Amino acid sequence: QVRLVESGGGLVQAGGSLRLACTASGSIFSINTMAWYRQAPGKQRELVATWTASGSPNYVDSVKGRFTVSRGPAKGTVYLEMNSLKSEDTAVYFCAASTVLTTRTLRLNEYDFWGQGTQVTVSS
Numbered sequence: 429q430v431r432l433v434e435s436g437g438g439l440v441q442a443g444g445s446l447r448l449a450c451t452a453s454g455s456i457f458s459i460n461t462m463a464w465y466r467q468a469p470g471k472q473r474e475l476v477a478t479w480t481a482s483g484s485p486n487y488v489d490s491v492k493g494r495f496t497v498s499r500g501p502a503k504g505t506v507y508l509e510m511n512s513l514k515s516e517d518t519a520v521y522f523c524a525a526s527t528v529l530t531t532r533t534l535r536l537n538e539y540d541f542w543g544q545g546t547q548v549t550v551s552s
Contacts, residue, residue: 430454430504430541432523437546444550445511450523450543452504460529462506463539464497466519466548473522473536479506481529491517515552520545 436448452459460481467473477497478486485497496509504525510517524539 430456430459430525432525432541432543434521434523434543434546437521437548439549439551440513442513442515442550442552444513445509446513446548448508448510448521448523448546448548449500450506450508451500452525452541456504458527459504459525459541461526461534461539462499462504463524463526463534464506464508465522465524465536466517467522467545468516468519471519475533475536476521477508478533480531482531484531486533510548513548513550515550518548518550520547 431453434450440446463478464476465473466476479497494512498507522545523543525541526534526539
């Protein structure tokens with residue numbers, strides 16, 4: 429079993445920056461792919477960025493050039509650096525982990541473990 433804990437959310441003005449962190453504990457050796465999702469009120473959960481075992485990050489088009497996903501020094505730690513934040517980035521951000529080893533974009537239901545989420549609010 430894997431437990432994921434997100435941190436770093438908060439309130440920021442438009443144009444500002446935040447850095448989210450996700451730390452995994454438990455059977456982290458089984459993790460091959462980690463991702464950040466977000467869910468705004470009344471909307472479906474959407475993929476923001478992924479970090480695969482191959483080390484290749486992928487981003488949804490709406491955050492390309494503004495967000496950067498990276499892996500921490502310890503396996504099971506992943507960060508999301510968010511710059512030039514916009515009001516439409518306001519959402520609860522979730523960390524997810526999968527045991528699937530692949531370079532393709534995983535579907536939401538292929539992630540085995542989820543964090544509790546951290547709120548990001550961008551004021552305009």
